[in-house]
């Protein structure tokens with residue numbers, strides 16, 4: 001099996017060739033180790049970082065940006081979006097506060113990506 | 121009139137970094153920001169991918185901003201929000217307006233960290249009805265990410281730069297149907313990683329060499345007409361096709377915001393649309409410096425903050441009168457380049473040149489020469505207009521420079 005893919009880990013965007021013999025992957029074109037990790041992940045179980053906003057009350061701001069603590073499975077993107085869609089959180093919030101723990105049982109948390117203070 | 125050592129205009133990542141670094145040099149500064157928050161454009165860029173160089177981790181825009189803002193507050197640097205600089209004078213006096221009134225202060229040095237604004241429909245002139253539902257990608261991003269309001273349901277995006285790509289994914293996550301992205305050039309202007317994770321992941325089609333030739337809709341947008349373009353970017357008649365949409369996002373480029381700079385009589389570069397600078401990031405008025413998106417458009421925030429750091433160092437050099445240099449050596453380039461910064465250098469220290477090329481180039485050599493002598497040759501497998509390139513000329517090479525530095529591309 002031979003794959004050709006662009007590494008999306010950093011802006012350099014290396015063009016990677018990944019070949020699998022019986023057991024091993026041979027990776028070329030990557031300028032660093034992270035490219036190989038990405039390429040193997042991408043052909044086995046593609047993952048992406050996820051960001052959106054959730055509704056917040058108790059602050060003059062109405063949305064709190066959130067991010068997944070690590071990359072989630074691509075197929076979970078819309079499921080996670082739907083869970084977060086109905087959520088309302090309360091100020092104050094500190095950056096990196098866990099908003100949803102262990103989302104969908106993945107072991108990955110959804111965390112706040114900024115602090116929001118409480119306004120009267 | 122109040123007298124200040126240094127005034128930083130703009131509280132985005134460039135201005136914050138500059139102010140923080142100035143404080144570390146023990147220089148008191150005042151930062152003026154026209155919005156009611158610090159952080160600039162980063163506050164609305166909720167996706168991640170910021171900070172790999174500066175903080176060695178991948179952050180979202182808001183968390184990158186928060187790191188800078190906390191450091192800024194921890195250092196106790198003076199700032200005023202809701203304060204818009206309306207006039208900058210060549211004697212380094214500054215007029216600004218805020219809810220308390222109009223103020224005039226005298227600065228000994230000034231850092232311009234003004235950021236950029238988006239090109240609009242007026243700038244690119246799309247014919248058709250003046251329908252509601254045409255937005256710049258950045259304003260749609262602000263509505264969605266700050267206010268939680270999604271501007272449309274069936275969306276078409278004009279322009280494949282990074283902001284357009286990021287918004288294609290963001291609108292999809294917000295339950296809009298993004299029916300396509302059109303790019304007038306035969307290649308995308310965005311980073312490949314954004315093409316992959318913002319378009320391909322969601323099967324959003326990218327139409328290259330294609331542009332919107334008409335927007336239709338009485339009241340709200342109802343449809344758009346797309347046409348293929350020829351190599352001169354002119355629409356080819358007979359290639360028109362229509363798509364039904366209720367919203368068009370324009371992601372057709374950023375322009376450094378320099379009204380006050382121009383009005384102060386500072387020399388501008390028509391290629392960057394920012395002020396001309398020397399290697400100390402100093403403009404044509406001594407003691408006035410520029411950095412960030414107001415100087416030239418950046419794709420990576422880490423380099424914006426780095427410019428802020430650099431400028432702070434130059435302010436210190438200026439205020440303490442450390443070395444006067446003869447900045448008379450121009451930096452030029454051949455027609456493959458959109459621009460090269462800085463526009464002039466001296467020979468006192470190593471210099472980092474920043475440039476963008478006009479179109480994608482593969483397997484070429486970048487040649488740096490002075491008069492007839494080549495002082496550096498660098499093989500490049502790929503150069504893209506979407507990516508700002510940087511190379512440092514070390515001192516031993518600087519010594520060889522005669523009256524000019526010139527960048528060229530050879531096959």
Ligand SMILES: Cc1cc2nc3c(=O)[nH]c(=O)nc-3n(C[C@H](O)[C@H](O)[C@H](O)COP(=O)(O)OP(=O)(O)OC[C@H]3O[C@@H](n4cnc5c(N)ncnc54)[C@H](O)[C@@H]3O)c2cc1C
Nearest residue numbers: 130132133134154160161204205234235412413419420421
């Ligand atoms: C939509 C978008 C997405 C991006 N995505 C990424 C990414 O994924 N990764 C990455 O690394 N980089 C990204 N960037 C690039 C990077 O974030 C920006 O280039 C950088 O944040 C710009 O910082 P700045 O300080 O130059 O400008 P800004 O953040 O725009 O700050 C300028 C500030 O100056 C203020 N100002 C302007 N005029 C005046 C005046 N007359 N008086 C007072 N104040 C004034 C403005 O209000 C503003 O707050 C993105 C940029 C944009 C626009």
Ligand code: SF4
Nearest residue numbers: 007010013014032035
């Ligand atoms: S392989 Fe390494 S250098 Fe190349 S794009 Fe991936 S992370 Fe960046």
